[in-house]
Amino acid sequence: MSLQQFTSILGLLALGLVVGCGPVPSSPAKPQSITTDSGVPMIVIPAGSFQMGSDEHEADERPRHEVRLGTFLMDQFEVTHDLFVKAQLPNPSRWQDDSRKPVERVRWREAKLYCNERSLMEKLTPCYDETKPGWPCDFTANGYRLPTEAEWEYAARAGSSRLYSFGGVAKIKANSWFAENAGKRTHVVGTRRPNAWGLHDLYGNVSEWCQDVYDPDYYKSSPSHDPLGPAEGITDTKRVMKGGSWKASAAMCRASFRKGQRTGDTDACFFTDYCGFRCVRRVTAAEVESLLGKSPPEK
Amino acid sequence: MKSKKHPKTSGLLFGAVLFQALTLQAGNVREELADSKFSLVHEAYENNNWELFVTSADGKSSANLTNTPDVNELYPQASPDGAKICFLVDSGMGRATVRSLWVMNSDGTSRKKVTDRARQQCWAPDSQTISFLPQEYPKFNVTDYYTSGISFYDLPSGKTREHVNTKTLHHLYNISYAPNGKWIVATVHAGMGHRHTNLLIEANGSKVINLGIGGCRPTFSPDGKHIAWGAGDHELAVVPIDIESDHPKIGEKIFQVFDKQNKIYHVDWSPDGRFLSFSRGPNGKGDITKPGTYEAACEIVGVHAKGWDIFAVKVARGGSVTIGHKPVYDWQPLTRNGYSNKESDWFLPPSK
Numbered sequence: 001m002s003l004q005q006f007t008s009i010l011g012l013l014a015l016g017l018v019v020g021c022g023p024v025p026s027s028p029a030k031p032q033s034i035t036t037d038s039g040v041p042m043i044v045i046p047a048g049s050f051q052m053g054s055d056e057h058e059a060d061e062r063p064r065h066e067v068r069l070g071t072f073l074m075d076q077f078e079v080t081h082d083l084f085v086k087a088q089l090p091n092p093s094r095w096q097d098d099s100r101k102p103v104e105r106v107r108w109r110e111a112k113l114y115c116n117e118r119s120l121m122e123k124l125t126p127c128y129d130e131t132k133p134g135w136p137c138d139f140t141a142n143g144y145r146l147p148t149e150a151e152w153e154y155a156a157r158a159g160s161s162r163l164y165s166f167g168g169v170a171k172i173k174a175n176s177w178f179a180e181n182a183g184k185r186t187h188v189v190g191t192r193r194p195n196a197w198g199l200h201d202l203y204g205n206v207s208e209w210c211q212d213v214y215d216p217d218y219y220k221s222s223p224s225h226d227p228l229g230p231a232e233g234i235t236d237t238k239r240v241m242k243g244g245s246w247k248a249s250a251a252m253c254r255a256s257f258r259k260g261q262r263t264g265d266t267d268a269c270f271f272t273d274y275c276g277f278r279c280v281r282r283v284t285a286a287e288v289e290s291l292l293g294k295s296p297p298e299k
Numbered sequence: 300m301k302s303k304k305h306p307k308t309s310g311l312l313f314g315a316v317l318f319q320a321l322t323l324q325a326g327n328v329r330e331e332l333a334d335s336k337f338s339l340v341h342e343a344y345e346n347n348n349w350e351l352f353v354t355s356a357d358g359k360s361s362a363n364l365t366n367t368p369d370v371n372e373l374y375p376q377a378s379p380d381g382a383k384i385c386f387l388v389d390s391g392m393g394r395a396t397v398r399s400l401w402v403m404n405s406d407g408t409s410r411k412k413v414t415d416r417a418r419q420q421c422w423a424p425d426s427q428t429i430s431f432l433p434q435e436y437p438k439f440n441v442t443d444y445y446t447s448g449i450s451f452y453d454l455p456s457g458k459t460r461e462h463v464n465t466k467t468l469h470h471l472y473n474i475s476y477a478p479n480g481k482w483i484v485a486t487v488h489a490g491m492g493h494r495h496t497n498l499l500i501e502a503n504g505s506k507v508i509n510l511g512i513g514g515c516r517p518t519f520s521p522d523g524k525h526i527a528w529g530a531g532d533h534e535l536a537v538v539p540i541d542i543e544s545d546h547p548k549i550g551e552k553i554f555q556v557f558d559k560q561n562k563i564y565h566v567d568w569s570p571d572g573r574f575l576s577f578s579r580g581p582n583g584k585g586d587i588t589k590p591g592t593y594e595a596a597c598e599i600v601g602v603h604a605k606g607w608d609i610f611a612v613k614v615a616r617g618g619s620v621t622i623g624h625k626p627v628y629d630w631q632p633l634t635r636n637g638y639s640n641k642e643s644d645w646f647l648p649p650s651k
């Protein structure tokens with residue numbers, strides 16, 4: 001474990017003490033949404049624990065294990081073309097016919113750059129240090145970053161332990177854009193049903209970058225509190241992608257499915273047209289209260 | 300040599316030379332380059348700073364043209380008459396960087412700023428006009444296709460005009476003028492309805508033709524009858540093209556350069572059309588601890604590229620050349636220090 005990861009974990013443990021890490025609600029409360037200062041809808045993901053991974057599927061999903069997480073905010077939708085343009089970033093997407101579609105063909109570094117741009121727009125402290133090789137993440141900063149794969153899966157499951165938060169494979173067409181219904185293209189975000197916590201498109205449309213280095217054996221030794229992924233590699237390691245996409249099979253849309261994806265950071269052109277992302281941000285209980293007070297009441 | 304035709308080389312003469320070159324076996328490229336009067340201007344990173352260097356065609360001599368330890372100069376382009384060099388200057392850091400277009404005499408004197416937030420410039424055949432790509436948004440981004448529109452700077456008047464179709468020209472990079480002045484060839488990424496391709500853009504009209512080839516960074520041969528481009532990370536290729544047609548089309552590949560291990564990029568023609576230069580080096584994403592550099596693919600302008608050097612190859616065999624393998628008589632390194640030597644451009648320095 002690197003010193004940076006160690007200090008980050010300490011920071012997150014401290015944060016956990018502040019916000020409380022009680023057991024996951026057996027019946028999740030009604031999702032609470034906020035709108036950020038730059039106008040992005042996010043969902044308040046409650047602190048809690050869940051069973052991560054699967055003992056019945058791919059080898060890299062084993063063993064199923066308990067993970068405990070603190071409170072965080074997660075984008076309600078995948079990052080769209082509109083949001084990329086608002087951050088003055090060049091939109092790399094293959095499909096540019098509707099700016100409400102999710103960005104794709106996004107390199108891992110470009111996703112991190114967007115996170116930092118949004119942090120700066122909202123006068124938050126960026127998580128990624130752009131002056132250091134690999135842009136290391138400060139997990140204690142209050143800005144935006146990519147979710148850890150634990151955060152992603154916890155949010156995707158939304159309190160459910162099934163393959164998909166909405167139930168079995170029979171319901172997937174109503175809940176996600178994947179290979180069998182997407183028509184070989186992306187779709188406007190939020191046009192399939194949300195999960196129980198109000199998050200859209202986690203099971204399809206575009207797959208989503210996570211922060212973690214991909215290690216197929218990581219679950220065998222990962223910590224149970226706020227796992228941040230294996231230590232950073234020196235070389236251009238693969239990173240975890242979660243969630244289905246317009247070209248994924250139903251099996252690849254499962255909550256526990258994980259894929260190691262090359263970052264594309266050393267490629268002049270990155271043509272992987274299912275790679276998108278969404279952002280998360282750690283918050284304290286006081287911040288949540290404040291943010292909820294600022295947001296318009298839910299209908 | 301992007302977009303230019305050496306004044307001392309007529310089109311007919313060049314055509315004959317190229318035809319002959321493509322049909323005959325190569326001589327020793329080292330000997331032939333040693334006889335050349337051409338030079339190459341290129342960027343290099345030395346002593347924590349980007350500088351422009353002029354290297355002789357045989358690589359035996361190289362001189363720091365800019366010598367500005369506090370200014371980062373990049374992406375030099377020599378005018379077709381060899382009198383001027385336009386180049387980029389990066390000022391500031393990170394997202395606050397301002398990338399500016401400058402021009403100077405080819406001996407390094409009389410530097411003058413043209414405009415801010417511009418990149419990927421090239422010369423028109425008249426040696427009086429610099430075409431460039433305005434930055435897409437005010438905030439800096441190192442991405443090569445971070446552009447919107449095409450503009451033209453007229454050197455004598457100092458005035459800038461936009462391409463007639465500029466509002467539809469989006470995410471272009473590496474523009475290169477055809478010697479007849481009629482077309483500009485460029486790569487487009489995620490713009491103008493294209494995923495990624497290479498386009499012919501009418502220089503003074505609205506016609507846009509998709510060449511239908513992948514890869515990037517195309518450049519016209521001095522006679523306008525061929526295009527060379529990077530067909531992949533490890534391949535450069537040459538195809539014929541008929542630019543006098545209203546709907547130019549390209550033919551089959553007639554020459555290829557391969558490197559199985561290193562990346563090969565930034566191909567450029569010698570003024571006589573007999574040689575190609577290119578940058579070659581290992582894959583990587585730069586070294587952001589170096590001042591004035593960014594983290595991205597090594598081949599991108601402003602990214603430190605340790606181990607990258609300029610090479611020359613003879614367009615002579617009508618087949619292919621593999622760099623790094625023997626025989627070596629048809630290719631030669633022109634720089635050897637690995638100091639991020641990239642973006643070479645051939646020219647004939649004016650006689651003193």
